[in-house]
Amino acid sequence: MPVHNPSKPGRARSHRQSQKFYKTRRRRFAGRAEYMPSGLHARTCIAAPLPRDEFVLTIGRIPNSYNFPTNQTKLERIFQEHVDLWKEATEHCSSLSRMIVHPSYRRIMGMGPAALPLILRELKEHPDHWFVALNAITGIDPVPDKSTFDEAVRAWLAWGVREGYLQ
Amino acid sequence: MTARDFGLEQLCPKLRTMPYILTSPKDPRYNCVAFAVGDVTQFWYDVSINGYYWPPSARSADTIEGWVDVFEIHGFRQTDDRSLETEYEKIAIYASADGPEHVARQKASGMWISKAGKGRDLEHELEALEGNFYGKVVKIMKRKCQGGRRVLE
Numbered sequence: 580m581p582v583h584n585p586s587k588p589g590r591a592r593s594h595r596q597s598q599k600f601y602k603t604r605r606r607r608f609a610g611r612a613e614y615m616p617s618g619l620h621a622r623t624c625i626a627a628p629l630p631r632d633e634f635v636l637t638i639g640r641i642p643n644s645y646n647f648p649t650n651q652t653k654l655e656r657i658f659q660e661h662v663d664l665w666k667e668a669t670e671h672c673s674s675l676s677r678m679i680v681h682p683s684y685r686r687i688m689g690m691g692p693a694a695l696p697l698i699l700r701e702l703k704e705h706p707d708h709w710f711v712a713l714n715a716i717t718g719i720d721p722v723p724d725k726s727t728f729d730e731a732v733r734a735w736l737a738w739g740v741r742e743g744y745l746q
Numbered sequence: 747m748t749a750r751d752f753g754l755e756q757l758c759p760k761l762r763t764m765p766y767i768l769t770s771p772k773d774p775r776y777n778c779v780a781f782a783v784g785d786v787t788q789f790w791y792d793v794s795i796n797g798y799y800w801p802p803s804a805r806s807a808d809t810i811e812g813w814v815d816v817f818e819i820h821g822f823r824q825t826d827d828r829s830l831e832t833e834y835e836k837i838a839i840y841a842s843a844d845g846p847e848h849v850a851r852q853k854a855s856g857m858w859i860s861k862a863g864k865g866r867d868l869e870h871e872l873e874a875l876e877g878n879f880y881g882k883v884v885k886i887m888k889r890k891c892q893g894g895r896r897v898l899e
Contacts, residue, residue, distance in 0.1 A: 671754055671863040671879070673777045673848055675791040675798065676808055707774045707864070708789070710797045722796035727787040728775040731797025 654690070658697045661687050666707065679711045688712045699739035706732045754862050757879035766870040774864035779813065781861035782837050782849045783820050784898045790816070813839050813846045814885060822887035828872060830856040834888040835896050838872055842881030850875070854896060 661683035669678045678684060687694055688711075695716060702709045706728070713735055714720050721738040722731040739745035751768060755761045779790040780799075792800035792807040800807055804815035814824070817837055828838065830852065838858065840848040850860035850872065859869045876882050891897075 667753070669863070670772070670865045671757055673779065673861075673863050674808070674845075675789070675793055710795055711793065714795045720795050724796055725799075726796050728789055728797060729787070734797075 654693060655697060658687060658690065658694060662701055675708065675711070678708055684712065688715050691716055695739070696744045699736065699745050702732060703736055703739075703745065710735065751862070751866060751868070754865065754868075758875045758877050760874045760877060761870065764871045764874040766868050766874060768866045768868050769859070770861075770867035772865050773861075776861065777863060778849045778861045779807075779816060781867065782851045783816070808845050810839065810841050810846050810884060813849065814887070817849075817887050821889040823889065825886050825888045827888075828883070828886045831888070833891050835891060835898065836886060836888045838883045839885040839887070840875060840880040840882060841884040842878075848875060848880040851898060853899060 665678075665681050665683035665687070668681055668683070672678050687698065695713070698709050698712055698716075701707070702713075710720075710722065710731055719738075722734040726734065736745060749768065751761075773786070775789065776786045777789050777791070780786065780788055783790075785799075788799040789797075790800055790807070791798045792804070792812070800812075801816055801819050804819065805812035807813070817839075822835075822837060825836075828836070832854070836852040838850050838852070839846055840850075848860060848862075850858040850870070852858050852872075853869070857869045858872050859867060860875070861867050872883060
């Protein structure tokens with residue numbers, strides 16, 4: 580059955596062609612995404628359904644378009660630079676809103692799933708207000724209602740271990 | 747613990763010339779609002795994720811009204827008198843053009859004590875934290891000591 584291809588208006592692919600198209604995309608994305616931890620890579624790229632070209636193309640384009648770090652060491656260095664900047668700039672802030680709109684915090688959130696292991700490690704070693712970033716990246720909140728700060732840290736770390744982001 | 751917080755002095759230059767005492771290490775677990783009501787386990791802020799606390803009936807944490815609500819819930823009422831009245835506990839809310847920035851509570855000695863964001867607790871003069879960073883004191887609130895005793899020292 581022909582499938583509409585949004586990148587080529589007016590043309591349609593057969594189901595077989597479509598399968599081949601997505602398989603190629605996955606391979607291409609897998610090759611580009613070396614900055615991503617392997618566990619995450621498997622979840623988002625292989626196991627997750629790929630319903631639309633849009634999804635694959637958007638994710639696949641990020642590294643080149645936005646000069647994302649292309650290896651883990653560089654990512655860690657940039658992450659740490661932003662962490663240091665953010666901590667210094669927001670140490671005396673009482674407002675969470677101010678903290679999370681700081682450019683370095685936003686930049687870390689913008690690193691997306693690739694930053695998860697780094698954020699969780701940072702949270703483990705130097706607890707701080709990473710809950711918003713973790714929630715923004717993952718879309719979940721594993722922290723039970725009425726938790727204290729320490730309980731929230733423990734809940735996120737437990738989630739990180741369970742999901743394979745932390746040892 | 748060092749005797750001075752140079753980072754805070756940079757933000758609040760009056761601290762360079764006015765006495766202050768650091769009374770705790772840095773701690774991101776609680777903020778000035780929590781500290782002012784005696785809670786050192788939670789960061790008080792209204793955000794729609796768990797791990798934070800804000801009284802459900804209080805207005806937004808980004809508004810002075812929201813902060814006033816919090817302290818009204820704890821029995822404080824607004825006043826203009828920032829002097830020491832031994833039978834009252836007092837808190838002072840600092841605000842800038844962007845909204846509420848900080849809150850301090852008065853000790854029995856007349857000095858004020860507060861938590862500087864995720865940083866340290868410190869005892870200070872009320873005016874010492876006024877400036878570009880925390881703004882100015884815009885609200886003073888007080889509550890009667892219970893049975894002649896302060897709930898918080």
